[in-house]
Amino acid sequence: MPGDPPVPITVWPVPAPQAGETMSNAMGVRLVHNLSHRCDLIIDLAVGPQLARAIIGTQRRAHLILADPGGRGPEPATLIVSGWPPHDDAAPEQFFTRCRTSLLPGGCVAVLLPHDDLSLPVDVVVAAKRAGLMYLQHVVAADRPPRRGVRTHLDIHTDVLILTRGTTQLGDGHG
Known part of the structure; x- marks a missing residue:
């Protein structure tokens, strides 16, 4: 986005997901190892068993739903992983508001997109x-x-796309 600082771009050599699934097993392992610590809660919104296998194999804890708009739901998570579009048919901004409510400060949302629409990552980030x-x-x-x-x-x-809930409060209530 114009005026925003650039974000780092990293290449991960991992196999492509099978048709109809969000990720490969190797991708699930990389996400869990790189974005969480042992005993952290991870919310798994991905299609397929790959992330669940990585969560179990690394002794993390998992949940399958986001908090509702009133803030009721599982304890806040360190990591939320989802394919795109979200499976709950929520509007993108509404989905991310629920993700933010479900994250600990400093927690991350990893959104996995097929690399076939160059404008989609921009729309998701916005x-x-x-x-x-x-x-x-x-x-x-x-x-x-x-x-x-x-x-x-x-x-x-x-x-x-790795998105984060900041650790400090900004003037508009987002942080």
């Missing part, structure tokens, strides 16, 4: 910012890692 989340990092998932000094075409299959 909706997240309107709900009070900050754009922290962009991960591109490719079938093979880039090699230093060799020009190769990356076969990107998934964009992962």
